[in-house]
Amino acid sequence: MFTAIQILLLAFVIFAISRVYLRLKEKVISTRVAIFWFLIWMAALVGRGVDIIVYISLALLFYLVFRIYVMIEDLRHQITYLVREIALSGSSKNRKNRKKPKK
Amino acid sequence: MKVVIVVPAFNESPVIYNVLKSIPKKINGVSLIDVVVVNDGSSDNTQSEVQRAGFPVINHAINRGLGAAIKTGIAYASAKKADIMVTFDGDGQHEPSDIEKIILPIVQKKADLVIGSRFKKSKNVPLDRFFLNWFANFITLLLYGVVTTDSQSGLRAFSQKALDVVDFKGERMDFSSEILLEAKRNNLKKAEVPIKAIYTEYSRKKGQKNLNAIPTFARFLVRLLR
Numbered sequence: 001m002f003t004a005i006q007i008l009l010l011a012f013v014i015f016a017i018s019r020v021y022l023r024l025k026e027k028v029i030s031t032r033v034a035i036f037w038f039l040i041w042m043a044a045l046v047g048r049g050v051d052i053i054v055y056i057s058l059a060l061l062f063y064l065v066f067r068i069y070v071m072i073e074d075l076r077h078q079i080t081y082l083v084r085e086i087a088l089s090g091s092s093k094n095r096k097n098r099k100k101p102k103k
Numbered sequence: 104m105k106v107v108i109v110v111p112a113f114n115e116s117p118v119i120y121n122v123l124k125s126i127p128k129k130i131n132g133v134s135l136i137d138v139v140v141v142n143d144g145s146s147d148n149t150q151s152e153v154q155r156a157g158f159p160v161i162n163h164a165i166n167r168g169l170g171a172a173i174k175t176g177i178a179y180a181s182a183k184k185a186d187i188m189v190t191f192d193g194d195g196q197h198e199p200s201d202i203e204k205i206i207l208p209i210v211q212k213k214a215d216l217v218i219g220s221r222f223k224k225s226k227n228v229p230l231d232r233f234f235l236n237w238f239a240n241f242i243t244l245l246l247y248g249v250v251t252t253d254s255q256s257g258l259r260a261f262s263q264k265a266l267d268v269v270d271f272k273g274e275r276m277d278f279s280s281e282i283l284l285e286a287k288r289n290n291l292k293k294a295e296v297p298i299k300a301i302y303t304e305y306s307r308k309k310g311q312k313n314l315n316a317i318p319t320f321a322r323f324l325v326r327l328l329r
Binding site for chain 1 (some may be wrong): 163168175178184294
């Protein structure tokens with residue numbers, strides 16, 4: 001017989017797969033990505049499938065954190081670039097403005 | 104020979120006026136000295152103090168860190184076609200007469216990058232600072248393979264060639280070691296000149312906090328592993 005946890009898991013997997021199906025219908029995700037997630041959630045139902053999901057999720061999360069870290073670094077450099085460009089174009093303007101201060 | 108002196112400043116209003124006024128107006132062998140302050144998003148009246156002293160100021164709208172300010176200075180000096188660019192801290196920890204000493208190796212074409220070393224003739228250096236710098240130098244040697252007696256010095260001189268080739272990513276305190284690596288990668292001739300460091304209570308409070316060494320070191324590692 002099913003244990004309570006297995007029933008909960010089954011319910012969650014059905015829920016998750018329904019979400020994947022809905023997003024596929026809305027064309028938010030591609031068929032390939034939908035198949036990937038479908039397989040992942042189906043794996044949850046097989047014997048030690050949950051373990052596999054935990055491993056994959058961990059690897060995926062670490063990878064995503066790394067991607068976000070790189071993205072933030074890039075953003076920081078872009079902000080600095082903007083600040084620099086504005087500062088350098090503004091320094092000559094300031095000098096002109098100083099002679100004729102606006103009220 | 105045209106020299107651009109870049110003074111990075113972040114909330115230095117109590118001292119910046121006197122620091123700017125103390126910078127020599129004439130140096131032997133130099134025809135033109137152009138002093139510019141890079142105001143790195145100060146929230147006090149650093150900008151008006153600089154203007155009161157009668158110097159041009161480049162304003163970063165928000166604080167981007169010392170490395171970013173120096174890089175803005177490099178962009179300014181390149182646009183002004185400077186033969187030499189000097190970086191001079193805005194907190195008054197450098198001796199103005201040392202400027203002449205650090206540009207000399209470039210004027211004589213003996214070096215492209217000159218670092219003013221506070222520790223070559225170490226005297227009056229607080230013990231904690233001495234140890235932290237020793238650590239920073241050791242890490243610089245370990246990771247970048249560059250031998251230096253003061254990797255974190257704020258008084259440096261760049262030749263025109265150095266201005267053209269040096270490009271660093273570090274935007275905060277971690278850029279200092281990166282400059283040395285850039286010099287090595289581009290085969291620039293590096294020189295170190297002993298300078299005097301004026302450790303006042305103000306400059307000690309304003310400068311790198313001792314604990315700041317940890318995140319600086321962490322960023323340094325991450326960038327290397329990226």
